[in-house]
Amino acid sequence: MTQLELLAPAKNLECGIAAIDHGADAVYIGAPRFGARAAAGNSVEDIRTLCLHAHQFAARVYVTVNTILYDDELQATQLLIQQLYDAGVDAILVQDMGILKMSLPPIALHASTQTDNRTADKVRWLRSLGFRRVVLARELSVDEIAEIHRQVSDVELEVFVHGALCVSYSGLCYVSQHCFQRSANRGECAQFCRMKFDMLDADGRELEHQRYLLSLKDMNQLQHLEELIDAGACSFKIEGRLKDASYVKNVVAAYSQRLDAVIAKHPDAYCRASKGRVSYSFTPNLKKTFNRGFTTYFLHGRQPDIFSPDTPKAMGEFVGTVKELRHDSFNVAGTASFANGDGLCFINADHELEGFRVNRAQGNRLFPYQMPNNLRSGMALYRNYDQEFERLLSRPTSERKLPISMHLSVTDDGFCLSANGVSVSVPCEHQVANKLQHENIQRQLSKLGGTIYECCEVTFDDGFNYFIPNSLLSELRRLLVEALNNPSNPCSDTAGHTVLSVSSNEPVPRYAYSYLYNIANRLSRDFYHTDAISAYEIKSEDGPVMQCRHCLRYALGYCVKHGGKHPAWKEPLSLRLADGRQFRLEFDCKNCQMNVYASR
Helix, strand or coil, X not given: CEEEEEEEEECCHHHHXXXXXXXXXXXXEECCCCCCCCCCCCCHHHHHHHHXXXXXXXXXXXXXXXXXXXXXXXXXXXXXXXXXXXXXXXXXXXXXXXXXXXXXXXCEEEECHHHCCCCXXXXXXXXXXXXXXXXXXXXXXXXXXXXXXHHCCCCEEEEEEEECCCCECCCCCCHHHHHHCCCHHHCCXXXXXXXXXXXXXXXCCEEEEEECCCCECEEECHHHHHHHXXXXXXXXXXXXXXXXXXXXXXXXXXXXXXXXXXXXXXXXXXXXXXXXXXXXXXXXXXXHCCCCCEECCCECECCCCCECCCCCCCCCEEXXXXXXXXXXXXXXXXXXXXXXXXXXXXECXXXXXXXXEEEEEECCEEEECCCCXXXXXXXXEEEEECHHHHHHHCCCCEEEEEEEEEEEEECCCEEXXXXXXXXXXXXXXXXXXXXXXXXXXXXXXXXXCCCCEEEEEEEECCCCCEECCHHHHHHHHHHHHHHHCCCCCCCCCCCCCCCCCCCCCCCCCCCCCHHHHCCCXXXXXXXXXXXXXXXXXXXXXXXXXXXXXCCHHHHCCCCHHHCCCCCCCCCCCEEECCCCCEEEEEEEHHHCEEEEEECC
């Protein structure tokens, strides 16, 4: 039976626990250093605490150690990995191949999406090095995922299913380093793709003015999990290590329920990778938490509406259109209900996003703190902060319990209580009851409030009819819970980790430019058997600073290959920032890819 894993982000310990409690089978979290989100580091002690919580439910904890490393960081990285292993971490995500040359504990290593995993050849090479799992590029279609699984069926495939999208293939974006000396490969992305650009033709004619031409919508594959499962993916990753706990609660709950529904259709083929049953006190709604609008990206090939040129910010859910305006209020035509404190927004006539807060809501008449000057009748209105929903998520919203079946039996000098392969005994006189005691015994043993367990049944030896004092039943219950919680009987199976190899008969994937290997330290040079290659962060070259599947020719309706109009402009095109810096666009139609070059 195939285990399916819902993998959630953890900004910190609070978010990690929230993810587990709301149904995640695993979480990924940043360590104090060397994670691909420099602003989302956590202490080893917090990670140890998260492991203890997760492992109660056989859920796993993965830690991101997926930046490229410099020589003076190698020793600290090796020490950190040992500390993470000692803390109980189940795997680490890796980008820098120099890590394979270190003396490592037997911890599982996953190939991060930063290693640019978009072909079967690349996945096969990583598997030959001993990687148990490969995190695939976000840009792959369901057919491409299926083909990789067909060719390399003995490696776990992890795919992104929700959250923010990088416009460049991960690991191959150097524009932050070029523009701001902030390396995306070292967790310091400057969000270049969320900036405004003019688009110019070869004659300097302005084709687009100050638009967010590289800002993609957010991924949402909630309705396509079954397709991804059929394609061979086994881990479904939610992006968002900078998101807060309310985001994690809502998104994890939505995907966990959906994954359970898919498994219910195929109970003999699939199961969840962790244990426990989750109950929720709210109904998840993905439109109500941060999103830039949703896209399935390239799941079914090229789609025309994957980017958001008017704003890189969250617009939230559509709630109606503006109707009658007065000097201090306006009406909304629609069925949504509103609350004092809601955050609303709209796109004005200049294609700019404007937002405001609702001071008072009277039905569908809204009184803002200050009336927006550019609000007009007929404009679409969106809610990007739902006061009532956020208030709901700020409270406890889920309970995760491990169902257990107890069995009470007789011993020579007392009674034995068993569950989940664990048994505890107490001495007690065998006193035959005047009437059957099963109902009272079941009621007393089922009082598991305050623990992670819930009793689904109590069974007895044949002919069992003894009187047992309630105090003794309570003691049996307490001892059983202690035994179930005993670290010597962990729920999480962390054994059997692959020992990695640094040699392989598989050919090393080839790149057109040497800096794309991201070699920044001596161990990585040893791994690739070269002294001549340096990462872009050390020595820049004249190759592309971004490689994108998102294509502006296609997005603007001028890709003849896909039925678009024949462009009247003269190429090459370029993008221009507000400060005047320009970036040349190259349309690699053979590979259906757009490359971005920095002008020197």
